[in-house]
Amino acid sequence: MGCTVAGQFAAYQNEIYLQGLAGNVPPFTTDPEGLEASARERLGPGPFWYVAGAAGGGATARANREAFDDWRIVPRMLTNATERHLGTSLLGTDLPAPVLLAPVGVQSILHPDGELATARAAAESGVPFVLSTAASHTIEEVAEAAGDAARWFQLYWPNDPDVAASILDRARRAGYxxxxxxxxxxxxxxxxxxxxxxxxxxxxGVGTAIPFSDPAFRAGLAASPEEDLPMAILRWVQLFTGTDKSWDQLAFLREHWDGPIVLKGIQHVDDARKAVDAGMDGIVVSNHGGRQVDGAVGSLEVLPEIADAVGEQVEVLFDSGIRSGADIVKALALGAKAVLVGRPFAYGLAHGGQVGVRHVLRSLLADFDLTLGLSGHRSPAELNREALRRR
Known part of the structure; x- marks a missing residue:
C-alpha cells in the first residue's frame, strides 16, 4: 500500500484563495504556459532556450503535447471521491503522489542554488528528485540538501568504466x-x-560538478580542473558523449549498483521487452522532451502499447510533455505507474529558486488531486483506459 493523503494537495487552492482576502496573490502564475513566458523574460536567451528548445524543428516536442489532446477524460459522477488517496508504492518506496522531478541538468543557469533548491523543494512535498549527472552541485551536496527525502540518481554513462563505477559508488554511499x-x-x-x-x-564549466569532484576522473587528468579548467572540460565532454552502449553492457550496471535500475528513453515495445529480459526494474517511456530525435513519435503515443507489453513485469514510468493535472491523469490511465516532470519545475526554479520550485510542484499536485476527484476517482489505482476516450 502507498502513502495515504486526503486533500493534502488540493488544499493549496484554498490557501491561494484565502490569501486573496488579505490582498495577496500567488508568488508566480499557476498557468504553465504563462510560467514559461515569464521565465523567458527573466532568463537570458542562452539559458532559456537551452531548457525550452528541442531537436531540429521541434516536431517531436510538439508531438508530445499534441498526443495529450488525442485523449479526453470522461468524468464519472457520484463516486464518493471527496476523500482521495494519491499515494503509491514505486520500486519499494512509498510516495505521497505518483510524481517525480525529472533529472534536469545544469540548473545553475536558471538559479544560483540550482539542484540544491530543487532538492529542498522536492523534500518538502515528499516527491523524489532525480539528480542528473550534469548537475551544478556534487552528489554529496545535493544529498545533504535533500535531507531524509527519497533520493534517485540519473547516470549519463561515461565511456571510462572506472569513472562510471566511481560515480555510482559515490551515489550509493550518499544514500541514492x-x-x-x-x-x-x-x-x-x-x-x-x-x-x-x-x-x-x-x-x-557548468554542469561539471560531479565529474570534477570525482577521484577517478581527477586521477585521469594531467592537471586538476582548478589548474587547467579547459582541459578538464574537454576530457569530460569526451567521456560524456560520442559512444553508444549495447544491451549486453547493462551487466556492468548490475555489478556496480545493488538497488533498482530504471532505463530512461524507451520508445519501442521491443526495447521495453529487452529491458525486462535484462533484469531491469523499471523503464521511463520518454523521448527526452523532444530534445534528441526530431520527427519522432510523441511519448504518450507509445505509452499504451509499451505498458500493455511489459506493465506486469516492470515498473513503467513516463515523461515528455507533462504540464497539468489532466496530463498526469491521462498518463496514469494509459499505463504509467508514475510520471516525471521537467521543464515546469525548471521554470519555477528560474523564478524563485526553492520557492519557485515549491510553487510549481504544489500547483501541479493540487491540479492533479482536483482533476482526479472531479473526474470521479479516489486514487490513481482506479485509473485505466475506461477513464478516457480517444478523439
Whole structure:
C-alpha cells in the first residue's frame, strides 16, 4: 500500500484563495504556459532556450503535447471521491503522489542554488528528485540538501568504466537508492536554438560538478580542473558523449549498483521487452522532451502499447510533455505507474529558486488531486483506459 493523503494537495487552492482576502496573490502564475513566458523574460536567451528548445524543428516536442489532446477524460459522477488517496508504492518506496522531478541538468543557469533548491523543494512535498549527472552541485551536496527525502540518481554513462563505477559508488554511499540510466543522449542532437547562440553550458564549466569532484576522473587528468579548467572540460565532454552502449553492457550496471535500475528513453515495445529480459526494474517511456530525435513519435503515443507489453513485469514510468493535472491523469490511465516532470519545475526554479520550485510542484499536485476527484476517482489505482476516450 502507498502513502495515504486526503486533500493534502488540493488544499493549496484554498490557501491561494484565502490569501486573496488579505490582498495577496500567488508568488508566480499557476498557468504553465504563462510560467514559461515569464521565465523567458527573466532568463537570458542562452539559458532559456537551452531548457525550452528541442531537436531540429521541434516536431517531436510538439508531438508530445499534441498526443495529450488525442485523449479526453470522461468524468464519472457520484463516486464518493471527496476523500482521495494519491499515494503509491514505486520500486519499494512509498510516495505521497505518483510524481517525480525529472533529472534536469545544469540548473545553475536558471538559479544560483540550482539542484540544491530543487532538492529542498522536492523534500518538502515528499516527491523524489532525480539528480542528473550534469548537475551544478556534487552528489554529496545535493544529498545533504535533500535531507531524509527519497533520493534517485540519473547516470549519463561515461565511456571510462572506472569513472562510471566511481560515480555510482559515490551515489550509493550518499544514500541514492534508485538508479536511472539515460539511454537516448549518448551524443547531442542538432538543436538550432543552442547552435545559433553557440551555447553549450558544459563547455563553460557548468554542469561539471560531479565529474570534477570525482577521484577517478581527477586521477585521469594531467592537471586538476582548478589548474587547467579547459582541459578538464574537454576530457569530460569526451567521456560524456560520442559512444553508444549495447544491451549486453547493462551487466556492468548490475555489478556496480545493488538497488533498482530504471532505463530512461524507451520508445519501442521491443526495447521495453529487452529491458525486462535484462533484469531491469523499471523503464521511463520518454523521448527526452523532444530534445534528441526530431520527427519522432510523441511519448504518450507509445505509452499504451509499451505498458500493455511489459506493465506486469516492470515498473513503467513516463515523461515528455507533462504540464497539468489532466496530463498526469491521462498518463496514469494509459499505463504509467508514475510520471516525471521537467521543464515546469525548471521554470519555477528560474523564478524563485526553492520557492519557485515549491510553487510549481504544489500547483501541479493540487491540479492533479482536483482533476482526479472531479473526474470521479479516489486514487490513481482506479485509473485505466475506461477513464478516457480517444478523439
Amino acid at each position: 537508492r534508485v538508479l536511472v540510466v539515460t539511454l537516448d543522449t549518448w551524443t547531442l542532437a542538432w538543436r538550432p536554438h543552442d547552435l545559433d547562440r553557440s551555447y553549450l553550458p558544459f563547455l563553460r
